[in-house]
Amino acid sequence: MGRFTRGGAMAGALVLAASLALAGCGGDQKKEVEFVGGTVATPSAGAATPAQSDGASPSAPTADGLTVSPADGAKGRPVSTEISADLPGGGKVSSVTLTTGDGKQVGGKMRLDGSSWVPSSALKYNTRYKATVTGTGADGQPRQGVSTFTTMAKPKSMIGSGLYLFDDRTYGVAMPVVAEFSPGIPKKDRAAVQKRMFVKTDPPQPGAWHWVSNGTQAYYRAPEYWQPGTTLSVRIALAGIPLSNGRYGNVDRSATAKIGRAFEMKVDNATKQMEVFQGGQLIKTLPVSLGKKSTPSSSGTMVVMEKKEKTVFDTMDEPDPANQYRTEIDFAQRLTWGGEYIHAAPWSEGVQGRRNVSHGCVNVSMAMGRWLFAQTKVGDPITVKGTxxxxxxxxGWTAWSLTWADFVKGSAVPVPQGGSGPLV
Known part of the structure; x- marks a missing residue:
């Protein structure tokens, strides 16, 4: 078991993102991560999503009765601003055009609930924009409104963020969309942030977000593992979102990735055997040794987070001398931030299948460690039971350790039965 303190989990996450994704705070060999430039989409509940006001100035009605937000002449708008409109007595917006002062058009899409128009990328700081909204009133007559507004200067106090997803990578069927925030998102702000996290799946599959770790992480998953061959398109449109603690979101992140074949590992402490399934069929059974009594392995469904053909486990700063060691490890596959791995352990081959002697890891033979390492992908699930x-x-990426019913309870917005779809 590789050493890792819970207090350093956020740092490790921001670092595993250095090898997994893109930004990273320092960490030991177990925490190498990278935050992938990516964004996340949070399919929220079926309820209509209110337009992002971000503390904007109140909207002002135009001469023909269509009200545009931000209001004409508004200043200091967040770069996360969305465009919305109100037609008295009802009606429907048909189009939104947003241009910069020099006439350059900004791309974007309407939210599926019609509540607002979302720019396809964060707006620029200290920039003047013109929004033109057209629609049809309840009387069937065309309406149009125009608003010119200016965005705020770049704030000094921002949060850090990350996305554990790489463009053009192929992941296992249990790969959750994982968004990371440092410091965590205050509870009162999570709904607004979640509504700016967008996930689209092809073929379409419902999903939901779940907040963990004091708002430092949010996971997105479907009720069941992803269908093999699914394309995940993710955008976490965090840039410029104002938070109640005086900070702002730092950047937008986005990524498009694929889900590969169905591959799953199941470990039973009672038998000390691992069963390996591909496409739902059992393809191999192999002996394992789990964590000994003083350092038991965790029971639950985990996900392969990173893979290292060779690494070093160093626990020399552990307070208990019995748990201090520095060992070269082959075919290591991380499962938790706390340092649990699947890895080759030639020193325990004599007891694998019969007795638990590890520091919490799933020990396999050198031959089986090499074989597993060649088969697995980041995002493949492993379920351990009986410890x-x-x-x-x-x-770790514990999105699958909860039932779907319990998972949706962690959403900051209501989730319709069965899960929600994309927001835009």
């Missing part, structure tokens, strides 16, 4: 320790929420 005295339960998997801690947020200790």
């Amino acid at each position: 005295p320790r339960k998997l801690e929420p947020g200790n």
Whole structure:
């Protein structure tokens, strides 16, 4: 078991994102991560999503009765601003055009609930924009409104963020969309942030967001594992979102990735065997050794987070001398931030299948470690059952350790039965 302190979990996440994604705070060999330039989309509940006001100035009605937001002449608008309109007595917006002062058009899409128009990328700081909204009133007559507004200067206080997803990569069927925030998102702000996290799946599959770790992470998953061959298109449109703690979102992140074949590992402490399934069919059974009594393995469904053909486990700063060691490891596959891995352990081959002797890891033979390493992808699930320790929420990508009913309880907005779809 590789050493990792829970207090350093956020740093490790921002670092595993350095090898997994894109930004990273320092960490030991177990925490190498990188935050992928990506964004996340949070399909929110079926309820209509209110337009992002971001503290904007109140909208002013135009001469023909169509009200545009931001109001004409508004200044200091967040770069996360969305365009909305109100037609008295009802009606429907048909188009929104947003241009910069020099006439350059900004792309964007309407939210599916029709509540607002979302620019396809964050607006620029200190920039003047002109929004033209057309629609049809309740009387069937065309309406148009125009508003010119200016965005705010770049704020000094921002949060850090990351997305554990790479463009053009192929992941396992249990790969959750994982968004990371440092510091965490205050509870009162999570709904607004979640409504700016967009996920689209092809073929379409419902999903939901779940917040963990004091708002430092949010996971997006479907009720069941992703269908093999699914394309995930994700945007976390965080740039410029004002938070109640005086900070702002730092950047938009986006990524498009694929889901590969169905591959799953199941470990039973009672038999000390791992069963490996591909496409729903059992393809191999192999002996394992799990964590000994003083350092038990976690029971629950985990996900392969990163893979290292060779690495070093160093626990020399552990307070208990019995748990201090520095060992070269082959075919290591991380499962938790706390340092649980699947890895080759030639020193325990004599007891694998019979007795638990590890520091919490799933020990396999050198031959089976090499074989598994060649088969797995980041995002492949492994379920361990029968150990005295339960998997801690947020200790790794724990999106699948909850039932769907419990998972949706972690959403900051209501989730319709069965899950929600894309927002735009």
